Amino acid sequence: MKDSKSVLVVGGGIAGIQASLDAADRGFKVYLVEKTPSIGGRMAQLDKTFPTMDCSICILAPKMAECYRHSNITLLTYSEVQDAKGSIGNFEVAVLKKARHVKEDKCVGCGICTEKCPVKVPNEFEMGLADRKAIYMPFPQAVPRLTTIDEENCLFFQKGTCRVCEKLCEAGAIDFDEKPEEIVLNVDAIILATGFDVFNPKAITAYGYGKYKNVITAMELERLICASGPTDGYILRPSDGKEPESVVFIQCVGSRDQRYNPYCSSICCKYAIKDAVLIREHHPEIDTYVFYIDLRAFGKGFQEFANRSKEEYGINYIRSNPGEIREDPITQDLTIWYEDTLTRTIKPLTVGLVVLCTASIPRPDNKKLSELIGVELDDLGFFRASHDIDHPVDLTVPGVYGCGFCLGPRVGDIPHSVMQAGAAVARMSEELAGMEEA
Amino acid sequence: MSKSEDTESRTHDSSHDTKLMHIVAHTPRGKGILDCIQCGRCTSSCPMARQTSRYNPRRLMEMITIGLKEEVLSNTPWYCLSCFTCVDKCPQGADVGEVIFAIRNIAAREGHIPPGIKAQGGNIIDTGKISNPTKSILKQRQEMGLPEIEPSDTEELLKILRKTGFDKIIGHK
Numbered sequence: 001m002k003d004s005k006s007v008l009v010v011g012g013g014i015a016g017i018q019a020s021l022d023a024a025d026r027g028f029k030v031y032l033v034e035k036t037p038s039i040g041g042r043m044a045q046l047d048k049t050f051p052t053m054d055c056s057i058c059i060l061a062p063k064m065a066e067c068y069r070h071s072n073i074t075l076l077t078y079s080e081v082q083d084a085k086g087s088i089g090n091f092e093v094a095v096l097k098k099a100r101h102v103k104e105d106k107c108v109g110c111g112i113c114t115e116k117c118p119v120k121v122p123n124e125f126e127m128g129l130a131d132r133k134a135i136y137m138p139f140p141q142a143v144p145r146l147t148t149i150d151e152e153n154c155l156f157f158q159k160g161t162c163r164v165c166e167k168l169c170e171a172g173a174i175d176f177d178e179k180p181e182e183i184v185l186n187v188d189a190i191i192l193a194t195g196f197d198v199f200n201p202k203a204i205t206a207y208g209y210g211k212y213k214n215v216i217t218a219m220e221l222e223r224l225i226c227a228s229g230p231t232d233g234y235i236l237r238p239s240d241g242k243e244p245e246s247v248v249f250i251q252c253v254g255s256r257d258q259r260y261n262p263y264c265s266s267i268c269c270k271y272a273i274k275d276a277v278l279i280r281e282h283h284p285e286i287d288t289y290v291f292y293i294d295l296r297a298f299g300k301g302f303q304e305f306a307n308r309s310k311e312e313y314g315i316n317y318i319r320s321n322p323g324e325i326r327e328d329p330i331t332q333d334l335t336i337w338y339e340d341t342l343t344r345t346i347k348p349l350t351v352g353l354v355v356l357c358t359a360s361i362p363r364p365d366n367k368k369l370s371e372l373i374g375v376e377l378d379d380l381g382f383f384r385a386s387h388d389i390d391h392p393v394d395l396t397v398p399g400v401y402g403c404g405f406c407l408g409p410r411v412g413d414i415p416h417s418v419m420q421a422g423a424a425v426a427r428m429s430e431e432l433a434g435m436e437e438a
Numbered sequence: 439m440s441k442s443e444d445t446e447s448r449t450h451d452s453s454h455d456t457k458l459m460h461i462v463a464h465t466p467r468g469k470g471i472l473d474c475i476q477c478g479r480c481t482s483s484c485p486m487a488r489q490t491s492r493y494n495p496r497r498l499m500e501m502i503t504i505g506l507k508e509e510v511l512s513n514t515p516w517y518c519l520s521c522f523t524c525v526d527k528c529p530q531g532a533d534v535g536e537v538i539f540a541i542r543n544i545a546a547r548e549g550h551i552p553p554g555i556k557a558q559g560g561n562i563i564d565t566g567k568i569s570n571p572t573k574s575i576l577k578q579r580q581e582m583g584l585p586e587i588e589p590s591d592t593e594e595l596l597k598i599l600r601k602t603g604f605d606k607i608i609g610h611k
Contacts, residue, residue, distance in 0.1 A: 149517060206483070206527065256475070258530035293477040323483025323527055337488070339481035346487050 005188040005432055008093050009082055010369065011039020014414055016193035017063050018421035023191070026429060031185050031200070032067060033076045033095055035365070038142035039064055041195055045125060045219065047226035049414055050274035051305035057141055064143040065296035070354070078148060082182065084190070088399025089435055093185045099178040100148040102135070106147035106173035109137065111172070113165035114147060121153045127220045129231035129238070135165050140228065163252025171272035174323045189399045189428045190373060192383060194366055196405040196412070198360035199254035199261065206324040207253065207356060213239040214332055215325060215354045217428060218271060219288050225278050235283055237353055239332040245354025247279055247285040249334060250322060254359035256293065261359040263380065266409040269296045273309050275355070280313040289316045289349070291338065325354060360405060360412060375400050382408035393424045401428055455507040461544065462502050467470050468540030470533035476498045480524035480534045486517055493517035495524050495534045502541065511545040512554050559608035563599060566590030
């Protein structure tokens with residue numbers, strides 16, 4: 001048998017992490033490319049997972065650490081695929097390793113640089129609800145555990161001054177001269193796991209996102225409800241930092257909408273139930289409402305979870321798609337006009353905080369990857385499977401597979417992403433073994 | 439009565455016209471009925487629905503799909519102000535306001551026009567205007583020094599109204 005086979009995994013969220021671990025355990029040499037400074041993806045941002053209410057990072061962090069220490073996995077974080085050619089069994093992929101200006105072999109992750117850096121910018125991981133520094137570690141459990149200098153905001157790169165981090169770093173890890181590096185990899189197969197982006201609800205002006213401070217997205221709520229988030233897990237309104245008396249979730253914001261995303265995003269009903277339950281657990285005094293069109297709680301244990309949320313936690317479900325939200329300019333409370341379609345009553349409801357459950361949309365990067373690798377996208381911008389029923393994780397180029405939400409909203413939750421990762425690795429092994437025999 | 443019997447009797451109830459949805463869908467402006475998912479955003483944003491419980495655009499769409507012809511062709515669709523907020527807000531592009539126009543047309547053809555609407559139609563034929571100023575308004579205008587209201591030129595309008603049978607539909611003599 002020739003040298004071990006190799007695979008490039010694009011995207012370091014739960015799907016890409018699981019695919020890397022499964023492939024590495026099978027003896028594949030794995031290159032895991034992630035464009036941000038740390039692997040972890042969306043799952044790292046979540047507080048709990050539905051329907052079991054397991055701590056999200058507690059499940060994910062050991063997998064992230066295992067990716068880092070696995071002898072068969074090479075992590076290429078802060079890196080992007082630049083070029084790709086070849087075919088199954090022989091792909092040549094160019095990966096651009098962006099300059100992070102912190103030497104991976106020297107940084108010990110002590111954080112003194114971050115502490116003393118004078119520049120504050122909105123923290124992407126905290127969905128802009130907190131600040132980070134120009135030299136930063138994206139989140140406490142980041143892998144690899146080292147900081148990164150963000151050139152766009154660093155005083156040295158913008159104005160040629162400062163260099164405080166360099167002076168204070170005892171490990172001598174700061175390297176302002178580091179240049180981006182292109183690495184060429186030869187791999188037998190490619191697995192794409194680019195995940196999803198969040199729809200920006202500013203487009204739906206009637207809901208006032210971006211105009212009213214107390215209208216937030218569900219991803220923002222995930223950070224608010226997280227014990228390690230910017231409010232230590234207290235639900236506090238962005239306008240005044242006070243606890244709201246009531247919270248409303250609105251479903252299908254940009255999903256099931258012909259003007260934006262015609263499909264059902266498949267996860268919003270379920271995470272809204274979870275978040276509503278979490279709010280009641282953290283603050284039993286806050287009234288919670290979920291406005292839904294059809295409560296799509298399909299899958300193992302979800303309907304039971306939805307029922308429990310009504311019976312045990314007293315979540316109020318209202319079958320309606322509200323028409324508009326208005327803000328009281330003094331209290332900054334929000335009034336929602338709605339028709340309860342089950343009782344046919346039309347009335348206003350005034351609440352302290354509104355959470356928009358926004359659509360999950362394809363990453364813009366999918367287009368570039370599809371052009372480089374030659375795999376097709378579907379009409380929505382997700383990767384097209386070569387056959388939706390027979391080969392749901394094979395993409396339209398042999399030797400290229402997909403897993404997780406980048407395949408579209410099938411059942412876009414974590415267990416299914418993990419399953420698809422396993423399936424992609426199994427299909428890859430099968431096809432490469434078939435080539436060897438031939 | 440058991441639940442299944444109840445459903446049975448409702449399905450065969452003569453008041454349910456199962457063809458109604460398809461008739462509406464094939465009427466000009468009516469095809470949006472096929473796209474409605476009953477989410478209720480139209481009613482949630484409808485200014486008229488906030489004023490009276492007699493008007494509910496989502497319920498109208500529902501009644502069309504169920505085939506409650508008598509209710510659909512009653513006074514209900516005539517409450518619509520034609521502001522088209524529902525068309526603007528509908529996530530499915532079901533063009534609710536347009537469907538309302540489609541059922542008004544069906545209602546008119548079948549002779550279900552509220553007396554007030556008929557009177558307005560008559561006014562258009564007689565004077566070219568939906569409504570004419572009352573004596574007190576004319577007096578106020580005079581006091582304010584506003585010019586007298588000129589009669590409208592209805593010649594061309596009358597031609598169209600006769601050709602389309604408008605006068606017959608509203609029963610104008």
